[in-house]
Amino acid sequence: MKSYFxxxxxxxxxxxxxxxLCARFPAGMLSLAILMHIEQSYGNYSAAGxxxxxxxxxxxxxxxxxxxxxxxxxxxxxxxxxxxxxSLGLAGLALFTDILWVSAVLAALIGLAMPPITPAVRTIYxxxxxxxxxxxxxxxxxxxxxxxxxxxxxxxxxxxxLGSTMWGVLLCSIIMFLGGAWFWTAPEVGLVRIPRxxxxxxxxxxxxxxxxxxILGLFMTGVFAGIETAxxxxxxxxxxxxxxxxxxxxxxxxxxxxxxGHRPVTPFALVMRCVPFIIGAAMCCLWHETWWLAVAFIxxxxxxxxxxxxxxxxxxxxxxxxxxxxxxxxxxxGQLVGGAASSAIAGVAIDTIGPQGGYLTxxxxxIASLLLILLTWGFIPDLRGRDATPHPDTEPIGIIVS
Numbered sequence: 567m568k569s570y571f572x573x574x575x576x577x578x579x580x581x582x583x584x585x586x587l588c589a590r591f592p593a594g595m596l597s598l599a600i601l602m603h604i605e606q607s608y609g610n611y612s613a614a615g616x617x618x619x620x621x622x623x624x625x626x627x628x629x630x631x632x633x634x635x636x637x638x639x640x641x642x643x644x645x646x647x648x649x650x651x652x653s654l655g656l657a658g659l660a661l662f663t664d665i666l667w668v669s670a671v672l673a674a675l676i677g678l679a680m681p682p683i684t685p686a687v688r689t690i691y692x693x694x695x696x697x698x699x700x701x702x703x704x705x706x707x708x709x710x711x712x713x714x715x716x717x718x719x720x721x722x723x724x725x726x727x728l729g730s731t732m733w734g735v736l737l738c739s740i741i742m743f744l745g746g747a748w749f750w751t752a753p754e755v756g757l758v759r760i761p762r763x764x765x766x767x768x769x770x771x772x773x774x775x776x777x778x779x780x781i782l783g784l785f786m787t788g789v790f791a792g793i794e795t796a797x798x799x800x801x802x803x804x805x806x807x808x809x810x811x812x813x814x815x816x817x818x819x820x821x822x823x824x825x826x827g828h829r830p831v832t833p834f835a836l837v838m839r840c841v842p843f844i845i846g847a848a849m850c851c852l853w854h855e856t857w858w859l860a861v862a863f864i865x866x867x868x869x870x871x872x873x874x875x876x877x878x879x880x881x882x883x884x885x886x887x888x889x890x891x892x893x894x895x896x897x898x899x900g901q902l903v904g905g906a907a908s909s910a911i912a913g914v915a916i917d918t919i920g921p922q923g924g925y926l927t928x929x930x931x932x933i934a935s936l937l938l939i940l941l942t943w944g945f946i947p948d949l950r951g952r953d954a955t956p957h958p959d960t961e962p963i964g965i966i967v968s
Contacts, residue, residue, distance in 0.1 A: 573702045576695050578754060585752050586687040587710060588745030589649075592656075592738040594718020597791065597905060598812065599734035600659070600673070601798060602722070606731050607663040611799060615913025620670040622906020624677020629899035632682040633891040634767055637760040641686050645755060649746035651679035653739045660735035677902070681746055685894035688878060690758045692887065697955040701830070701879045708875035709823025712867070715816030719794075723809030761888035770893050774945040775884040779877040780896045782836075782938055784904035786873055788931030789843050789866065790815060791908035793850050796924025797863075799916045800854055811859050818842075818867025826872040831880050833946040836939050839876065842869040843932035850925040866932075880947050887956040904931065 574580045597618065604614040628648075636644045655676040663669050691703050725734040749755065763770075771777045794812050801807045822842070829835060846866025850859060881893050908927055915923025939946070 573695065573699050573706055576699065578752075579694055579703070582687065582690065582694065582752055582754055583707060583710065585745070585749040586683055587714065589681065589683045589742070589749035590711065591714050591718060591745055592742045594714035594716075594816075595722040595734065595738050595741075596656075597909065598719050598794065598798070598809075599722040599726070599731070599738055601795065601909065602726050603660065603731035603735050604663065604669065605798070607669075608666065611795070611913035611916050613666060615795075615910035616666070617669055617673045618909040618913075619906045621673040621677040622902050622909075624674040625680050625902035625906070626677070626899045628678045628680055629682070629685070629902065630767060630892050630895040632680075633685045633760075633895035634763070636682065636686060636689075636891055637762045637888070640756070641689075641758065641760070642750065642756045645681055645683070645686055645746070646750050648679050648681040649743060649750065652676055652681055653743040653746075655679055656735055656739035656742065660732045660739065680902075681742070682891075682895065682898075683746070683749060684898050685891045686755065687749075688882075688894050689760055689891040690754045692882070692890070692955055693758050694754060697953040700882065700953055700955055701875075701949070704878045704882070705823060705871075705875040708871040708878070709820055711874075712816040712819040712823065712871055715819065716813045719812040720809040723806065727806070760891050763888045763892060765889075767892070768896075770885060770889045771896060773884060773893075774942070775880055775947060776893045776896060778938065778942045778945055779881050780900035782873070782877055782900075782935055783897050784900040784907075785931045785935035785938060786843070786870065787901040787904035788908035789847055789928045789935070790870075791905040792912045792924050792926075792928030792931060793847060793863070793866065795909050795912040796850070796916065796921045796928070797859065799921040799924060800859075801856075807856055811856070811863050814860050815846075815863040815867035815870070818846075818864035819870035820867075821864075822868035823871030823875065829872075830949040830952075831876045831946070832948045832950060833939065833943045836873065836876055836946060837936065839869040839873040840932070840936045840939060842866060843935060844929070847925065847929040847932045851922065851929055854921065879949060882956050883947055883949060883952065885956055887958060890956050 601614045604617045605611055659672045695703050722734045725737055797811050842865050846862045849862035885893050912924035912927040915927055
């Protein structure tokens, strides 16, 4: 904890971390709020899964593309335009759900306009702290972001209970605009410049570490999307248990982040961070009592923040600075695709066999994450005794000696 506070005391870091957390806060509400709103509007989870998948497709495209646009036009312009566009799209989805295909188009546009807060701020981080602090800053970021997943589901379910599911989506729109505006005004957003990459879009995925961590993020997010959809099906959107249980996974993640997130990345460390996913998701499949699911969600969350911080540190240490934003964009795309795919699969499974289908979906993604690390063991860097700073965008200069 002392080392974490030392990182946050670096000039400008505290404000930057706080503002980007506020800008990203709707992420903790968005999936659940939209899921409940569409399910209530159309009366089935298949429609909700379709809408989530449409948004995921949009996000899959926007993640790496918006990172390239930031390098060309600057962070401030791209972040500002996407914040405004996405906020308006969410308001439209909240108010107009009469026709399913219209809702799907709106969801896709929301995904396309999703503000690139994560790649922006994680590209800024290497420029605001010494190299020795970077891994700790990634860990602080990954751990504190779990507050979003503790409070967000509670806010979404409470808003649906006290008002309506429509107000839950509208609240996402309002918070995105206000939080995004605060992050947009941060001096670093205008000062840090991303060098244009010399390589075509997607070339960074040829680096094994980037591809592995992108797929790992897909599987990890799929775990939570599956079991969270199942919890909504188990308890409904109008009961407090839904938001509380979902939020408890983030409590576990905070504990795991502070306990293990600062430890250096190794292949074995990533394996150990996947184990809680499998145990927790398996527990969800065995029994659906409230207290049992609460314990299972806490355990499932323990590996989340350490795995996120570890994957970003692994990628940061393996690419050039000009490639960081696009790499983080692809990682974000992997997470979003995983969430959307798992929600869609879980929705169909729930309509077919009940809530157990969603829990089984989450377990399948958990097992896949462990198998991925075991199969790609030799490509994962060992950062013991190394920092996670990106490689500089310089090349050796040949000297002619006469």
